[in-house]
Amino acid sequence: MTTSVCIIGSGYSAATMALHLLARGMQPDRLAIVGPGQLGQGQAYGCVSGDFRLNVRADLMRLWPDQPDHFAEWATEKITDDPDARTDVGDFYRRRDFAAYMAEQISAFPAIAEISRHQSLAQTITRGPKGWWITLTDGTAITAGTVVIATGNPAPEWPMKPPPADAPGLVRVPWRGDWPGQIANDACVLVIGGGLTALDALHSLHRQGHGGTITIVCPEGMLPPVQTAWDDAIPLRWPSPLRGSGFLRFMRENIGDGDWAGAEWQRRFESLRVNISAAWQRLPVTDQTQLMRRLGWLWSLARFRAGPQASASARVLMDSGQLTISRDIVTGLTTTSDGGFLISLGGGAQIKADAVINCSGAGRDRLMIRLIGDGVIAAHETAPHRPRMTTGLRLVKPDNTPHDSLYAVGPVTAHFVGDILGAASISRQATTLADHLATST
Numbered sequence: 001m002t003t004s005v006c007i008i009g010s011g012y013s014a015a016t017m018a019l020h021l022l023a024r025g026m027q028p029d030r031l032a033i034v035g036p037g038q039l040g041q042g043q044a045y046g047c048v049s050g051d052f053r054l055n056v057r058a059d060l061m062r063l064w065p066d067q068p069d070h071f072a073e074w075a076t077e078k079i080t081d082d083p084d085a086r087t088d089v090g091d092f093y094r095r096r097d098f099a100a101y102m103a104e105q106i107s108a109f110p111a112i113a114e115i116s117r118h119q120s121l122a123q124t125i126t127r128g129p130k131g132w133w134i135t136l137t138d139g140t141a142i143t144a145g146t147v148v149i150a151t152g153n154p155a156p157e158w159p160m161k162p163p164p165a166d167a168p169g170l171v172r173v174p175w176r177g178d179w180p181g182q183i184a185n186d187a188c189v190l191v192i193g194g195g196l197t198a199l200d201a202l203h204s205l206h207r208q209g210h211g212g213t214i215t216i217v218c219p220e221g222m223l224p225p226v227q228t229a230w231d232d233a234i235p236l237r238w239p240s241p242l243r244g245s246g247f248l249r250f251m252r253e254n255i256g257d258g259d260w261a262g263a264e265w266q267r268r269f270e271s272l273r274v275n276i277s278a279a280w281q282r283l284p285v286t287d288q289t290q291l292m293r294r295l296g297w298l299w300s301l302a303r304f305r306a307g308p309q310a311s312a313s314a315r316v317l318m319d320s321g322q323l324t325i326s327r328d329i330v331t332g333l334t335t336t337s338d339g340g341f342l343i344s345l346g347g348g349a350q351i352k353a354d355a356v357i358n359c360s361g362a363g364r365d366r367l368m369i370r371l372i373g374d375g376v377i378a379a380h381e382t383a384p385h386r387p388r389m390t391t392g393l394r395l396v397k398p399d400n401t402p403h404d405s406l407y408a409v410g411p412v413t414a415h416f417v418g419d420i421l422g423a424a425s426i427s428r429q430a431t432t433l434a435d436h437l438a439t440s441t
């Protein structure tokens, strides 16, 4: 088939891109979307567990940048069976409820049914005489004038080499929340990683009255702070030009010496974040790399705060001694003769567990790796599995000139744009790209 614009991906970024294009008058018969599952859900919101919640409060989940309270108002009206969503620092709804919101937003555009949908994965993209030639895993081929890659958060891989074979008790991809029911109540559980996915795992286990011990192994040796009731972030203007040291100084000066658990600290942090992407892109790549190496982990902890519900569960588990946190990394995993697991840590210790939950973060994007390997796009200077890009979200050819019609949006751009991971920043990015594509394609 032939189309004007082909969006690759079927999660929030892809849906947001499609909605913003339709909202700008693009005809649906000019669009194709490639990706499995229900449009708008993806890895983030295609979640079956009611214990997995949004990690930001409702008014920060912004699909429509010019209507910041749209989701919050929708949820207040429609989500009437979830009293636990209400907390004293805001409303934190179930992730699956955000998927329901997305479904409703999509259905408000009947034209979306006319978009050509392919429930498959894009395997290769090559430049042909008539445009981009996209092959899918189901054997279909699509020709498109413009391609937007929105492949999001690749499914997590085991962090140890060799990775273990699938077995009961091993959860490689915990994001859907379809596994807690399979963990025996008295199982010793080992959680790899200490970020928001680990918090989701703790919350689910606590909610189902888990009785066994839980150990978290993470290099930070601590869990993210909890969300606060911060408000009124004032967008700060970052200085320019800027080097890494100045970037750090600007952050320090504006955050001050307060307690990072407090609302004022988070308000100041959020004030920095509003324009951080532009400032980040102006930094020399070497400075970006150094900053990431030295402070990336700290940034992640401060940036990705836990929802109050999950954080409260973690506190209860810790206070009772049921949960321990080991500051280390997991280096190996073997199956024992009794069907359990022996986990080796970098520091030399070994831990026995009946179940292991992999909360080590997203894996690698196979399509991007393929495009880099095929010489269609250049790899980023310091992130060799990720694409080199321009500020206009174009992917770059190996000869360092930008493609005129191959773009990316969402988390696949995070290494370049900096901090494009949350729903609100993705929709801002998608509106800018939609403005451009609606007039140029």
Ligand SMILES: Cc1cc2nc3c(=O)[nH]c(=O)nc-3n(C[C@H](O)[C@H](O)[C@H](O)COP(=O)(O)OP(=O)(O)OC[C@H]3O[C@@H](n4cnc5c(N)ncnc54)[C@H](O)[C@@H]3O)c2cc1C
Pocket: 008, 009, 010, 011, 012, 013, 014, 034, 035, 036, 037, 041, 042, 043, 044, 045, 053, 054, 055, 056, 061, 120, 121, 122, 123, 150, 151, 152, 153, 154, 175, 367, 409, 410, 411, 412, 421, 422, 423, 424, 426
């Ligand atoms: C577990 C989790 C929870 C999160 N919670 C929040 C939150 O509470 N609030 C918030 O603001 N942000 C949250 N985020 C951040 C999230 O990245 C964004 O909000 C957003 O959902 C990203 O959407 P996406 O479509 O880019 O990515 P994804 O949700 O990862 O979806 C990508 C989609 O693309 C498809 N795909 C991948 N490769 C191909 C291919 N080759 N061909 C075709 N299709 C492909 C996948 O199957 C998937 O459906 C969360 C992220 C995760 C992973």
